[in-house]
Amino acid sequence: MAKLYLKEVESGRRQPYAKMLRHSDIIITSLKKELLDSFVDFRKKSKNEWMSEVTKEEAEKLLLESDGKKAFVALRDNSIVGQIFTLEIKESSLLTIRLISVLKSEYGRTTAKQLLEFAEKIAIDNKYKTIDLYVDKTNARAISFYTKHGYQKNKSPSSKTFRYIKTL
16 A cells, blocks of 8 residues: 655645555645635535535635544645545544545546545544444445445444444
């Protein structure tokens, strides 16, 4: 597996939590103020019923709430092509992936896989034992993707979603 690095502008040194892969031109980094316009454009391009467009003001609020630790984006050619949001639950050693998505133009290009591996790396580095996420029962593509990457279906409190869990 490729090494993970964060492109850290402020400090000029490498830190974990973003990555460049040898065979990819994707960079994963935390959502930052200078990326908000690109983030708003990304959400407009996504156009699916479960993920609404956001205004710049809403994106700024999301950025403040994430504290640089929970919202990450995948960049290709300085444009956002994917996103992942996590929720850390320290008491239960659980990292929850709240949202992971990529543009349709990224299907088949390993961007979603890289975002998922990125979340798994965060979980391992922070000594979480489990990752979970919820998938709409009608999203066959996502169900196949998570199953392929070692996630197992578990009971869900909702009749509209499946819960998938991976023990690290």
